[in-house]
Amino acid sequence: MKRYIAVLLVFLMGACSEVEQETSSEKANTDTSVFVAVTNYPLQYFVTRIAGDSVITYFPEIEGDPVFWKPSSKELQAFQQAGLIVLNGASYESWLPYVTLPEDKMVNTSYSFSNQLIREDQALVHKHGPEGEHEHGVTAFTTWLDLQQAIQQAAAVKDALIKVLPDKAGLFDKNFTTLQKELLSLDQRLRSIGDRLQHTPLLFSHPVYQYFQRRYGFSGHVLHWEPDIMPDEGQWQELTQLNGELKAQWMIWEDQPLTDITRRLETLNIHTVVFNPASNRNGNEKQDFIAVMNTNVANLSAIGRNNLEAGK
Ligand SMILES: [Zn+2]
Secondary structure, eight states, X not given: OHHHHHHHHHHHHHHOGGGHHHHHHHHXXXXXXXXXXXXXXXXXXXXXXXXXXXXXXXXXXXXXXGGGOOOOHHHHHHHHHXXXXXXXXXXXXXXXXXXXXXXXXXXXXXXXXXXXXXXXXXXXXXXXSSSSXXXXXXXXXXXXXXXXXXXXXXXXXXXXXXXXXXXXXXHHHHHHHHHHHHHHHHHHHXXXXXXXXXXXXXXESSTTOHHHHHHHTOOEEEOOOOTTSOOOHHHHHHHHHHHHHHOXXXXXESSOOOHHHHHHHHHTTOEEEEOOOOOSOTTOSSSOHHHHHHHHHHHHHXXXXXXXXXXX
């Protein structure tokens, strides 16, 4: 019965935005059955697409990449009160072993393909230097950039939501099927780009494209650069040296890099292509997950076109 009241509350909240925040935090304390906590933007998007207004999704305000986030005590409290805790898995939530969360509320969305996770090259995972210091862990975590894996994650989200709100099974199934079609279409377009570019060497700016490369057959070399930090001379030397062999003309970035970076890359005949993993919603206010992926696919397909124009 409680859950119906909560659903009703969500409905009423739409009509009166002033009480919205108060009501939702009150609700989090009194009825946890439809309060869904997530740890990255793709998961938030999947929950929203499948459950719509039937749940309240909690994705903390996170600066930068959510994979490097650790919950504050207040954020952890919200997770502990959730009726469903949706995790990426693949070591994404490195803070998980250090906190207490209700086991029966957690769902690891990459569990179904856990035997296909990629172990990382140790040399790549640690980034030195005061600006970009962070560690990637030994398991590659950007699971959803293989869109088949994204579909499996969305399916895990759907199954978990149906367990929490069985009465909504029909609606959630229907919404999932629509989402699945869109993800499948992205997957197919990426496969055809992958087929076309299988002999085109690429540079990847950051070690987040492992599953993407594996699924779509993109080959190339992975660096550990940030779009907003000018690489030092040592990094430029490293690039010049390795690209003497590789001869890549395209570098894949998570976001549009600084103009100084793109200019200097152009002097090395390396063009910039943005493929945004959409890990966070920051800067994605106007574009949802599917829209960001559509832009990514369009950006990537330009590689082939330009190659053709150049007669390659
Ligand atoms: Zn990194």
